[in-house]
Amino acid sequence: MKMQAERLKVIEPLPLPLHERLFDDGEHLAQALARQVAADLRGALARHGEACIALSGGNTPKRFFQALSTQTLDWARVTVLPIDERWLPPEHPRSNERLLREHLLQHNAVAARLLPLYRPTETPEAALMPVLTKIANEGLPLDVAVLGMGDDGHVASLFPDLGRDNPALREIGLQPRGRAPVMAIRTEAMPEPRMTLTLSAIFTAPALYLHIEGEKKRAVLDNAQRDPRNNLPIRSVLLGAPHPPTLYWSP
Template identity: 40%
Template sequence: MGSIDFQSYESRAEASAAAAELLAALVRKKLSGSPQAQASLVVSGGSTPGPCFDLLSREPLDWTRVTVMPSDERWVPADHPDSNERLIRSRLLQNRAAGGNVLPLFRAGVEATQAPSLIQADLADTAQPFSAVLLGMGEDGHFASLFPDFEQLPAALEPETQEPCMVVQTASSPHLRISLTLSALLNSGHIVLLIFGAAKREVFETAKQGGSAYPVEALLRHSRKPLTVIWAG
């Protein structure tokens, strides 16, 4: 387990602001390497990161050199209300960030099972390691779309797998999904875990101790780069 920097805030607004500031600093550092430097940012979906996206979108970065991709995606079109790509475009790639680029996981016109090879090819042209990864976590300990009841979860959590993403189907989700694997997410200079509420704090603390069945425990155990946990009640 690498170093974990746990930050606690009085309000969710403060936590969101801290996450946005950290992500902006990480992207800025990557871009400052040279005028040709490219940055890559992986972000989660759901309700938690929206306010962080709003703030991050106002950061004065050269967003034309930044590629943003979702950590996971429901297999729905980009204009669907449940699409993480839609969330990225409507909340993050606005304001100063309007010139940013998206690397989508959903691919129109193909079956979900065909997507991993297409995504892997696109990742070859994307700046790696990722400049930063922003993840959330569910009360069941899942991150991205790596749910406890996913039949192939052990393979998805294998830190040495060469598969960057997997198709996910579980009883707990109404949509077929595609998710980056733990191995792909660990290929990052810095991981930020943004979580809210007492229940998720308890899950995090339990996973950190080890011996749990929570998927997030694998993230904490195998991370070798800085991992910042930002929490508010």
């Protein structure tokens, strides 16, 4: 009697947990995300009298910022801070502080308080301790954080080459329960040095959202969610978040 050859069963790894809200276009996404974030901020205001939100920069969130600025809530008790900042003065076109002032801090949200990361020093390293102290004392814990993602899988200013020459930097930036809420960043991927919140600071927010648009970025996210060999920063978000983030995505 011939023995049947044993077949090895390949077990595919389960994708990391992620709540998903999918939209046909960026405008509907922006409106829905604005309504949800406003509800989160109202809840935080009701619980402890003030609220703090950290927001990513770039072109993707502009419509969302504009929609959020028209939401009705007690903006005078809301603190807004950028998740990361290029080391450029706030009048520079690439400044995230400028982005927030022009697209969010208007209409109803004009009364919100902005807590910037930039200081007029030559380097972010020179301003690190004052910024770190300010954020720790006046910005944390967060109530809401909205992360974007680059085509290369970076989040905040935590890029794939983080820690290439100094592995401790990767540990600081991507540690889910670390002690450093802010760090100075230099990357070959971008021309300017930067200041960024670390994942340990971002993860203090009970409401954590990923705002991602486009098929290319969705493919990057899907790979990070499913492939255990993936070591992009976005996978560190999915692995380390204390509860599954909520994805808002449109083509």
